[in-house]
Amino acid sequence: MIGVIDYGAGNLNSVLKALAWLNLPARLVSSPEDAATVEKLIIPGVGSFGAALSELRKRNLYQTVDLWIKENRPLLGICLGFQLLFQRSEESPEEHGFSIFQGICQKIKASKVPHMGWNKVKFVQPDPLFTGLPLEEYFYFVHSYAVFQTNGSVLGLTDYGNQFVSVIKSGRIYGVQFHPEKSGQAGLQLLQNWGTKC
Amino acid sequence: MLTVRIIPCLDVDEGYVVKGVKFKNLTVAGDPVELAWKYFQQGADELAFLDVGASVKSRKTMVEVVRKISEKIFIPLTAGGGLRSLEDIRELLLAGADKVALCTAPVENPQLIQKASLAFGAQCIVLSIDAARTNSGWHAFTKGGTKDSGLEAVEWAVQAEALGAGEILLNSIDCDGTRQGYDLELLKAVGQRVKIPVIASGGAGNPEQIYQAIVTGQADAVLLASTLHYDEMTISEIKQYLKSKGVAVR
Numbered sequence: 001m002i003g004v005i006d007y008g009a010g011n012l013n014s015v016l017k018a019l020a021w022l023n024l025p026a027r028l029v030s031s032p033e034d035a036a037t038v039e040k041l042i043i044p045g046v047g048s049f050g051a052a053l054s055e056l057r058k059r060n061l062y063q064t065v066d067l068w069i070k071e072n073r074p075l076l077g078i079c080l081g082f083q084l085l086f087q088r089s090e091e092s093p094e095e096h097g098f099s100i101f102q103g104i105c106q107k108i109k110a111s112k113v114p115h116m117g118w119n120k121v122k123f124v125q126p127d128p129l130f131t132g133l134p135l136e137e138y139f140y141f142v143h144s145y146a147v148f149q150t151n152g153s154v155l156g157l158t159d160y161g162n163q164f165v166s167v168i169k170s171g172r173i174y175g176v177q178f179h180p181e182k183s184g185q186a187g188l189q190l191l192q193n194w195g196t197k198c
Numbered sequence: 199m200l201t202v203r204i205i206p207c208l209d210v211d212e213g214y215v216v217k218g219v220k221f222k223n224l225t226v227a228g229d230p231v232e233l234a235w236k237y238f239q240q241g242a243d244e245l246a247f248l249d250v251g252a253s254v255k256s257r258k259t260m261v262e263v264v265r266k267i268s269e270k271i272f273i274p275l276t277a278g279g280g281l282r283s284l285e286d287i288r289e290l291l292l293a294g295a296d297k298v299a300l301c302t303a304p305v306e307n308p309q310l311i312q313k314a315s316l317a318f319g320a321q322c323i324v325l326s327i328d329a330a331r332t333n334s335g336w337h338a339f340t341k342g343g344t345k346d347s348g349l350e351a352v353e354w355a356v357q358a359e360a361l362g363a364g365e366i367l368l369n370s371i372d373c374d375g376t377r378q379g380y381d382l383e384l385l386k387a388v389g390q391r392v393k394i395p396v397i398a399s400g401g402a403g404n405p406e407q408i409y410q411a412i413v414t415g416q417a418d419a420v421l422l423a424s425t426l427h428y429d430e431m432t433i434s435e436i437k438q439y440l441k442s443k444g445v446a447v448r
Contacts, residue, residue, distance in 0.1 A: 013294055017269050046319055112418065114321055114364065116395055118201045118243055118448045138201065138448045140274060142321045160200060182274050182296065184238070 003029035003038030007055040015044045018181040024195040032064045045079020050092025052080055069100050072171040076194050082175035091145050100170055103150035110161035114144040121156040121166045128197040137186045139178035201446045202412050203243035203419035204433050206426050211251040213259040217424045227427040230263045238271045240433040249279030261293045268294025287314050299367055301326040302340040305347045315362025325363040327351055330371035336384055343371045352387045359392045370400035375424055377403025385415030397421050405439035
């Protein structure tokens with residue numbers, strides 16, 4: 001069973017619908033008790049860095065996720081959920097993320113922000129997450145902040161103004177800056193891979 | 199590199215896709231779920247649904263259409279038409295829309311953009327401007343293109359960005375359904391003044407006109423309706439053409 005973290009904001013329904021389409025059993029996780037019933041966790045995206053963290057605390061889910069990460073249990077962070085895995089974000093400078101990866105989410109410098117639309121992800125290391133996908137594939141992005149430098153194990157890179165990290169991994173913890181649940185067949189393939197192979 | 203988005207638009211009335219010329223003479227063009235699936239298979243980058251019925255009943259039908267489509271089609275979905283409140287917006291987002299398009303209500307109440315942007319995020323608030331040339335430049339029209347709001351269209355786009363809109367959907371009433379090409383001057387006038395993406399709408403009849411909207415009009419995305427519904431062009435033909443001209447497409 002896959003749990004999708006419910007922190008009030010986020011596009012929970014899209015992720016749940018994609019998992020349902022793939023016949024991957026899933027449920028919402030709104031409390032620590034819910035989390036005890038699932039084997040894998042997804043932190044979905046959309047919202048602001050600080051607001052997401054305070055909502056997680058309010059629902060007593062911050063510690064649940066923190067412990068989950070420390071125990072290296074299977075987790076996928078999507079978009080904002082990806083950014084929360086880093087140390088900090090310029091979006092909410094006073095807040096601290098889960099810090100599994102070193103690095104700071106910085107405001108994108110380009111003529112149009114947010115970075116919204118389909119952009120190419122270059123897979124720079126082989127991983128079960130990319131099974132069945134070409135070495136470069138388009139995914140759908142919507143974000144105003146990005147990670148340009150990290151010491152983490154980068155699996156995918158994308159260009160928008162500058163090159164940023166679009167896929168990262170540590171043990172069984174994965175993060176993707178794009179929205180696989182909105183990226184057509186390629187996104188569904190990636191979710192299926194994560195659900196069954198990672 | 200970010201690609202140019204090709205967005206099929208389905209105007210929906212009481213659950214049916216309809217299409218008119220210059221916002222008039224609506225005719226039925228098909229079932230929204232079937233058409234949405236067809237465009238998804240053809241490689242659409244997003245889909246847009248606008249409720250042109252604008253009655254309470256029509257909007258409830260629209261929510262159901264969005265719900266059904268979001269269960270089987272996994273690309274961004276924009277829904278709009280007659281949305282007046284945060285509650286209307288929330289209902290569509292919960293049903294499965296990723297973005298909502300607002301047109302008439304923000305003209306009467308610009309704060310709605312700000313409130314919606316704060317509540318749901320700028321990325322999901324699309325300001326739709328129905329613009330037409332008047333004796334004093336382009337004006338934004340409301341109520342399905344029937345009422346001149348008196349607002350100068352370019353200034354309205356600038357104001358909407360400041361209020362927190364995430365995208366501008368720019369419809370040319372003069373060009374809508376004519377297949378004679380986009381209003382390139384209008385596109386450029388808005389594109390040069392805002393930093394948020396501009397979606398070109400109204401007038402597409404062939405791939406060269408779409409290319410012009412991107413290159414001359416500086417559009418970030420194009421919205422297409424009748425020309426796709428009646429199979430005059432397919433999305434893959436458009437993308438092949440754009441690619442041959444050096445435009446990045448998916």
